[in-house]
Amino acid sequence: MQTHTATTPFGRRPMTLGLISSQVTAKKIDQGATVSKWRVFRDIREAKEVLGATDRALAILNALLTFHRDEELSGEGNLIVFPSNEQLIRRANGMSPATLRRHLANLVTSGLVIRRDSPNGKRFARKGQGGAIEQAYGFDLAPILARAAEFRELAEAVAAERKAFRVVKERLTICRRDVTKMIDAGINENVPGNWRAFQRRYEAIIARLPRTAPRQALEALADELEDLWADVHQTLETFVKSEDSNANESHSERHIQNSNPDFNPTGEIKSGLRKKNEASGSAEHADNVRSLPRRDLPLGMVLSACPDIVHYAEGGQIRTWRDLGAAADRARPSMGISPSAWQEAAEVMSPQHAAIVLAAILQRAEHIRSRGGYLRDLVERARQQKFSVWPMITALLNARMSELEKAAASGAAGGSPAGQGAEPRGDAGSLEISSALRDSMKKKGW
Structure with a gap:
């Protein structure tokens, strides 16, 4: 006779469509699928903000993974761990029971684990002949194995976004430095140009820069600053080129020298x-x-x-x-x-x-x-x-x-x-x- 697997949470905790979705995903595991549990954990840690997991929830997930004896999660093995709250609190560095329950719920809501509650809500395993586990009640780690590829893609996307954010902040910092110093150089060197207008444009752009902003907002401001940088740089470059051409014009132009100079000591033209x-x-x-x-x-x-x-x-x-x-x-x-x-x-x-x-x-x-x-x-x-x-x-x-x-x-x-x-x-x-x-x-x- 096949034992029924519980799919609803114990007590007053309600059943949600999110829990059903996690259970459906957990069933899509190939029998031969294996993955390193710590590599997947690193991917989950990188993508925690996208998944909606908290730091404390990840500490509990780390503790749950330690109760799975194998280094790899396999579709052929048992993926349910059943530690008591006291054991989890000890391996989660002594957090309070209320904090433990709150962040366990976060792991379930994030779709990282599935509750397999017993009729009385206790966590345990029933073993058969030979010591093999026939039925276990606790936390099912199957979603981690089923979504391993998804977690890896999310981690790579988060890393790419973090790099893009760092690059746009570098662009913004360099543009701000270049524009301010080039405007100062133009004013101090008396270069012809509308430097007051350049200064007003710069101040208007910086005034829209918040303390914390998404990458898209920073990229828009960086693009405006780069346009301003191009205008200021072109003004200075044009002036420098005109000065160089004036200073070196005598090297390329053709002159003529007469044996009797056309400007003689008396100043009269021959x-x-x-x-x-x-x-x-x-x-x-x-x-x-x-x-x-x-x-x-x-x-x-x-x-x-x-x-x-x-x-x-x-x-x-x-x-x-x-x-x-x-x-x-x-x-x-x-x-x-x-x-x-x-x-x-x-x-x-x-x-x-x-x-x-x-x-x-x-x-x-x-x-x-x-x-x-x-x-x-x-x-x-x-x-x-x-x-x-x-x-x-x-x-x-x-x-x-x-x-x-x-x-x-x-x-x-x-x-x-x-x-x-x-x-x-x-x-x-x-x-x-x-x-x-x-x-x-x-x-x-x-």
Whole structure:
């Protein structure tokens, strides 16, 4: 006679559809199915939040598994364990009976175990001949074996979600750091851009960031921050590229150097060069282009040739090309050069070369009647690749060197301190060029 297996809980505990579902699942076990009970337990522990199991419930499940003597759960073996509450409390580190009952109910509700209650609610096993268990009442571990593959998939999904959450938090942290520091760099370096608008966009995004948020909300905020990062980075990158192209333009553009510099010490334009036929002089232009230096003019050389531009510098000092450009922009109105002429010169020559040209014009301003017209003429020649700033600056340096040599000679003849070894000074300050550059200029006839 086959013994009836109890399917309803003892006492006042009600029967639910969830319990029936767990029992149906437990019947879908293949006879040859086996699984390591501790590996499945690890998967259940990883997916406990998805399953709805509590930490204490898992401690009790761990204790229940210790009452199953085999290391593996098998479809051919007995999967019902029947420890008393006292034994469970001892192996669950001494939790109270009320806590034990509450979390045992959690294991049943989560579908991890099934109650197999006896008629009187006690847990025990009835053995037959030979000591084999014929009937057992307690907790059935069959759902763990039946749902082992499901628990593994849930554990992998939880691990993937945890990794995605960690990655989006890293994205968010890096974007916040990059955006704030790039905005500070743009403001501190005076880079043209709407930095206040960038700052307001950043503050609006961060204001919507809660203390605890799901991954989807963090990904949406991270996407907005990355869009802001792209806009800020593009603003800085565009400015840096424009600065680099302006600084290196003289390496790629074609210049021309004439044996008679087109800006002579008196500041007048050679009429012969203006009326020269381009077709007949093309070969000469190419030779002069190859003979020019392939590097930018040193800033110190420009200031030595054009010391008057320093009076227009903020603080009376020029340390960088940007300082020179700012000083040239301040000097432009007093020289009668229109904004349109100045803008055209910057576009055709590059801002750096336009500032050098304006400093040279200022240095010989008293010899030039129409400075604006002269600048436009040089711009037109630069557009036709017939102009270089090198001859202009070297001509001014030669003129200043000649003046200083004459001053030194007259001082030596008159017994002045200059004749006793003092450094001769011009009317606009000392000419600060190296001896190597001086020798090179003399050797090339500049």
